[in-house]
Amino acid sequence: MSEDELLDGLYPYRRDYRTYRAIPQDPVDRAELAAAVGFMAGQEDAMGDEGLVSGSLYSGDHDHYEFLGDIFSRFSHANILQRDMYPSATKFEGEIAAMVLSMLQAPEGGASVITSGGSESLISALYAYREQGRRNGITRPNIVMPVTAHVALDKGGHWMNVEVRHAPLAPDYRADVAAMAELVDDQTVALVGSAGNYPHGLIDPISEMGELAQERGLGLHVDGCLGGFLWPWLEELGYDIPPWDFRVPGVTSISxxxxxxxxxxxxxxxLSFRSKDLRRLQYFTKPDWPGGLYLSPGLAGSRSGGLIASTWAALLATGRSGYLSAAQEIMTAARTIRDGVEGIAGLEVIGDPYFLVAFKSQDPDLDIYLVNDSLKAAGWRLNALQSPAALHFCVTRPNTAPGVAERFVADLAAAVAYAREHRGEPADSGAMYGMGGTPQGDQTLNDLMTSVLDMMLEPAPEE
Ligand SMILES: Cc1ncc(COP(=O)(O)O)c(C=O)c1O
Incomplete structure (x- = not known):
């Protein structure tokens, strides 16, 4: 990739709009700003709205976004850390928690917190278990999880000095619980399983993990960040969903x-806990700070009331029937994609998927990353995976529009033909993933990723 191509990818607007490097002396005209943002949003939403993107955008309904945006704006400026000023936030937050606890079949006494995203939920859970371990005299805490569990846990472990032990998968690509048991020792504070995991969308054997957790006196976090708002509806629709929520004895928290x-x-x-005592482990209070009595339920300090109000409104404006019909449409599209992949020689579906279809090549002559290159050229944005090299399509509502799944299957067949024709040529994304496996490659890739992060946090360079 040339430097110009890299810059165009990161800063596509650098030639059309002024790059600000300091706050301008005089206010910029609001209409000008709104036009610029409107243009960029229109450009960037187009691909997702067409249904060509895996994951990332979940609703796709612009009326819904507009409604939520309106609700958001009523409290966007409100800091809900100041509850005396904004008691509505207590209503919204408490009711979101209650709705989620009921959806997750939490027992009496269950308790939730609202966080900024899946990563914060996972890292907060990790923190709660580390604190619990400390109280029990654990000084070198570790958690045990399958390699497919979300990388935010590795990030949290790195920040909080919790060792993260990765267990291999069973042949069905779900966690190998016996292998997890081998990694447990007297410093283990918790196990983690996913429902479903990011790479392959599969539900780990949560019941078996629950037994192991109970036997060894450990916490068990279930990462339902991705699937948690689908499984309850799929179960109700009659799909065979293995047990994963608070009905499983031993599950102590769920994101x-x-x-x-x-x-x-x-x-x-x-982030929901089986008990209020567990939730308390992630609170922070400091009564003797010169700034006053400080109390916060989690990582965040100031939090926008707009997000809490609009999340409350999203759950209510969708309703059970809305979630059920969306889940049904998602499964129908995912089935078309799964059948399509299974019908293409040389491809293999990973595991027994639901709404997220991951697939790899079964043929050494078929480079799955070349398949991805061709899909990209046709306008699709899939997620590329490694170990094993694979792609996944996480089906969301924009992908359920008529004809989208069928179009994907046709383009996938053409992409496989392209990859066969170009056999042996280096794929655009392949080199990156290929490098990850070796210590030297790891270092080079890490350096490259670090430089990209630097660039993402800076304005476009001067021409
Ligand atoms: C299974 C799973 N867990 C956690 C996360 C992290 O969520 P977030 O990106 O909101 O931090 C993701 C994100 O895709 C996920 O798929």
């Missing part, structure tokens, strides 16, 4: 993202 299949605006997730 479920309102900003994914909850169809809320971006910026909220929920």
């Amino acid at each position: 479920a993202d309102t900003h994914k299949f909850g169809y809320a605006l971006k910026g909220t997730s929920t």
